[in-house]
Amino acid sequence: MGEKTLTRMDLSEAVFREVGLSRNESAQLVESLLNHISDALVRGEQVKISSFGTFSVREKSARVGRNPKTGQEVPIQPRRVLTFRPSHLMKDRVAAGNKSGG
Amino acid sequence: MIRSELIQKIADENPHLYQRDVERIVNTVFDEVTEAMARGDRVELRGFGAFSVKQRESRVGRNPRTGDTVQVEEKHVPFFKTGKLLRDRLNGK
Numbered sequence: 001m002g003e004k005t006l007t008r009m010d011l012s013e014a015v016f017r018e019v020g021l022s023r024n025e026s027a028q029l030v031e032s033l034l035n036h037i038s039d040a041l042v043r044g045e046q047v048k049i050s051s052f053g054t055f056s057v058r059e060k061s062a063r064v065g066r067n068p069k070t071g072q073e074v075p076i077q078p079r080r081v082l083t084f085r086p087s088h089l090m091k092d093r094v095a096a097g098n099k100s101g102g
Numbered sequence: 103m104i105r106s107e108l109i110q111k112i113a114d115e116n117p118h119l120y121q122r123d124v125e126r127i128v129n130t131v132f133d134e135v136t137e138a139m140a141r142g143d144r145v146e147l148r149g150f151g152a153f154s155v156k157q158r159e160s161r162v163g164r165n166p167r168t169g170d171t172v173q174v175e176e177k178h179v180p181f182f183k184t185g186k187l188l189r190d191r192l193n194g195k
Contacts, residue, residue, distance in 0.1 A: 004143040011131050011145075018130045019123050029112065029127050034150045036111050040103040042191050047103045052132045053180070057192060080192040082151070084182035090136050091180060094155055097140030098178035 008034075041082060053086040139180050149187035156181045 008030055015026040037047050037055065047055040057080050065076040086094070105128065113124040135153055138145050145153040160176040184192075 004138075004141075006134070006138050006143055006145045008147055010138075011134050011147075014130050014134045015127050019126055021119075021123075026127075029116070030131060032112055032115065033108065033128060033131055034147060036108055037103075038150060038188050038191065041188070045103050047108075049105045049108070049132060052105075052136065053182075055182075082184040082188065082192060084151075086180040086182075090139070093136055093140045094180045095177050098142050098155060098157075100176070 044080075049087075051087050051089045053084055053090055055082060055084050057082055142178070147185065149185045151185040151188060152183050154181050154183070155179070 008027065012023065012027040012030045015021065015029060016023050019026070021029070040047050041055055041057055044057055046057070060079050060081055062078045063076050065074050066072065067074055109121075109124050109128050112128065113119065113121050116124065119127075135145050139153055139155050142155055144155075147153075155178050158177050158179055161174050163172050163174040164170065165172055
């Protein structure tokens, strides 16, 4: 497992094979999909893709952190972080696909 | 935003495409990501984030209701790490 890393190119290649648009247009559509998801998240929206998973933005409050190397305290500003919660379907498929000896 | 709204947005930008093709395009992208992880592969989308598979070791768990110990088998779970560009954008940088 963990043999390969797919990129945008692999996703647009899949779109190209599936729908038969040009490679260029397939790449643009993949980019546009990622941009729409990003834009919604930046607006603070949750992005819920059924049978895939949910991206949500969480507000983190300020805290005092520590540089693990020097032990020095550093203030961490309040910030927004993105979390992804996979759907049950994705969890099941990933668990089944990576089962050792299966 | 939900899947159908995402499809609609892309369809609106691409009036030359049939709605059903936009649906297939969007579904194909998400299916590719899930299938890659089911094979144990990573999907790295620069600026957006990376999907990968993490291994959880087997452990002795406990039924919280009865307190009985149960053996929990090793398993693999999907994981997403936000890309730097998106993380910065979320924080107005």
